[in-house]
Amino acid sequence: METIEQQLIEASRAKQVIQPLSLETKRNVLMRLSSLLIENTEEIITANQKDLDRMDKSDPKYDRLVLNKERIEGLAQSVIDVSQLEDPTGKVLLSKQLDNGLRIEKKSVALGVVGVIYESRPNVTIDVAALCIQSGNACLLRGGSDAWFTNSILVDLIHIVLAEFDLNKHIVQLLPTDRKFVAELLTATKYVDIIIPRGSQSLIDFVRQNAKVPVIETGAGVCHTYVEETGNLENAAKIVANAKISRPSVCNALDTILVDRVVSENFLRKVAPLLQEADVEIFADKDAFVTLKNLSYPHLLQADESDFGREFLDFKCSVKVVDNFQEALDHIARYSSKHSECIVSTNPDRISTFMNVVDAAAVYSNASTRFTDGGEFGLGAEIGISTQKLHARGPFALEKLVTEKWFVTGNGQVR
Numbered sequence: 001m002e003t004i005e006q007q008l009i010e011a012s013r014a015k016q017v018i019q020p021l022s023l024e025t026k027r028n029v030l031m032r033l034s035s036l037l038i039e040n041t042e043e044i045i046t047a048n049q050k051d052l053d054r055m056d057k058s059d060p061k062y063d064r065l066v067l068n069k070e071r072i073e074g075l076a077q078s079v080i081d082v083s084q085l086e087d088p089t090g091k092v093l094l095s096k097q098l099d100n101g102l103r104i105e106k107k108s109v110a111l112g113v114v115g116v117i118y119e120s121r122p123n124v125t126i127d128v129a130a131l132c133i134q135s136g137n138a139c140l141l142r143g144g145s146d147a148w149f150t151n152s153i154l155v156d157l158i159h160i161v162l163a164e165f166d167l168n169k170h171i172v173q174l175l176p177t178d179r180k181f182v183a184e185l186l187t188a189t190k191y192v193d194i195i196i197p198r199g200s201q202s203l204i205d206f207v208r209q210n211a212k213v214p215v216i217e218t219g220a221g222v223c224h225t226y227v228e229e230t231g232n233l234e235n236a237a238k239i240v241a242n243a244k245i246s247r248p249s250v251c252n253a254l255d256t257i258l259v260d261r262v263v264s265e266n267f268l269r270k271v272a273p274l275l276q277e278a279d280v281e282i283f284a285d286k287d288a289f290v291t292l293k294n295l296s297y298p299h300l301l302q303a304d305e306s307d308f309g310r311e312f313l314d315f316k317c318s319v320k321v322v323d324n325f326q327e328a329l330d331h332i333a334r335y336s337s338k339h340s341e342c343i344v345s346t347n348p349d350r351i352s353t354f355m356n357v358v359d360a361a362a363v364y365s366n367a368s369t370r371f372t373d374g375g376e377f378g379l380g381a382e383i384g385i386s387t388q389k390l391h392a393r394g395p396f397a398l399e400k401l402v403t404e405k406w407f408v409t410g411n412g413q414v415r
Contacts, residue, residue, distance in 0.1 A: 004181045007140065008191035010170035011113045015138040017168045019110050023087040025165065026134050030083035033130070033161045037076040040157060041069055048122070050149040060313040061120040063249040065147055075126045082130040082380035088402045089136050103409040108402040110136035112193035115185055116383060117142045117207060119199035122150040127374075127381040129158050129172045135401035138171050140192065142185060144199075145177040186211040196396070198384040201311070201337075216392055218384025220311050221251030221339035223369045226328045226354070228345035229260040233267050235366060236344040241274035242368040243342070249313050251385060252340050252372040256308060257319045258328045264321045265291050272297050280315045283307040287321040309335035325350055332358055338387045340369040361387050361394040 037044070048067040055062050067075075094106040114137045118124045125141055132139040143151040155174040162169050175181060186195060186207060194214050197207040201220040208215055225243055227236045243254035259267050268291045275282065276297060283303035284292055292300050307318040308331070322328045332341055342364035343354040351365045362372045362385075372395065374382025379397035386392040392400040 004175055004184055007170075007173050007175060008113075008185075008188050010168075011138045011140050011173060012191045014168045014170040015110070015112050015136075018133065018138055018171050019089075019136045021136065021167075026087070026136070027083045029133055029161055029165055029167070030079050030130055032164065033126075033158060034076040034079040034083070036157050036161060037072055037079070037126070040153075041072050044072055044150070044153055045069070047149040047153040051122075051147050055120075055146055060249055061146070063247070065120045065122065065150070067122055067150060071123065075123055078375055078381045079126060079130045081375065082134050082398065085134060085380050085398050087134070087136075088399050093404060100413050101411065102413055105407040105409075106404055107407060109405040111401055111403055113138045113140065113191060114401065115140040115142065115188075115192045115195045115213065117182065117185070117195065117197045117199070117203065118384075119144040119203065120146050121198075122147045122154060124198060124383070125151050125154045125174075126158075128383050129155075131381055131383060131398050131401060133171065135398055137401055138173075140173050140175055140185065142175040142182065143177065148177055183210065186213060189213055196383055216386055216390075216396065217388050218386050218396055220337050220387075221253070221372075221385065222255050222309055222311050222335060222337040223252060223340045223342075224256045224258055224332050224336065225254050225342040225344065225369065226258040226322075226332070227260065227263065227267050228325065228328070228343055228347065228350055229262050230347045230350070231263070231344035232346060232366075233263060233270050236267060237271040237274055239342070239344055239366070239368050240271050241278075243370055244275065244280060244317050245278045245315070246368075246370055248315050250370075251311070252369050253313070254369060255310060255312050255317055256335070257317060258322050258331060259288075259319070260325075260328070261287070261321050261323055264288065268292060268319070269295060275317075278315055280317060283316065283318040285318075285320045288319040292319075309337075311337070325353075329354070329357060336360060339385055340364065340372040342367065342369050361385060 089110050091108040097103050116128050158172045159169045189212050192213045195211050196216050197204045198218045225240050272295050281299040283301050285303050289302050303318050338360045340362040341358045341360045345351050355363045374395040374397040377395050379395050382395040382397045384396050386396045
């Protein structure tokens, strides 16, 4: 294959098929897809194993690649959740009649053709397809080569469902993984309406720098939890442990712990056993290093500058002791990727200041950053977490897969 132009053309044609579909039809398609995922669990796991066999288990992306029975069931449920959401298209956002008799309406309409470039997360294949179908968009999926077998069977199942409903299979397409085609996708302004990169910072940077098609970033997560001096230290330890350990390979996992000096020793004494139980490797600044060394923490290294502002995606984190509230705010402002940030505190004023001042898509008080997720926020699923400020911010889900269109009705008016 020398070019993907034909796939781009077919996607552009397919959007004319999916946009007029009724909500009932779209829901039926997604309900059928959900059941087909469950029916083909073993086949999906077999294909997924082919991908896993090619990846080193120590690779932080390995966990992201895994599709087991539990995760497939979760995917199937997320498809059902998306199917039950309100159709975001066709909403009348403004309606008025001018003095000359013209009727003007502004309505929400599908974006058109959505291109998504992502790495080792085959769940994105299903999430994006479900969201695009429900919102009346055609989608072009460019997954990573390390998930090729898994993505292929998932798109095959989607095509089976589309065929059952006599719908154009090009509504959802899997693009080849050869990197030479990425540039063609990024510059296909004639056929593609928007590009969404989901993955590492290097991937996002490459797309942003090379795309001519409009881009919505779903940013890498460098997430902090700040334990303020008035915080409940028992809660803080549980929050930090959950944010780091529950699933370290995802973007809403904790990367850096900030703790006020006056409570640092007590807090680290409480959190260290929880992190040690999961063999978390800690990169500690000089003050935290002394405390953790005295606690005989076994997986301890001295942090350097590169360990702050670093997305670990693994059982690793950095720790910094701060002298005061302002130092914590300054550190987050310098190193945050503007994804998710948390304060553990009982001081209402400091909580309010933190929540309002910290520049991030999601800010938390006294809760784990692991909740930054479309499903957890009641959005069904997400394409990713947008860290930018135009069009979408936070979980990029169904409600943001639309744009606006003006409908003007007259009876012969001229200007």
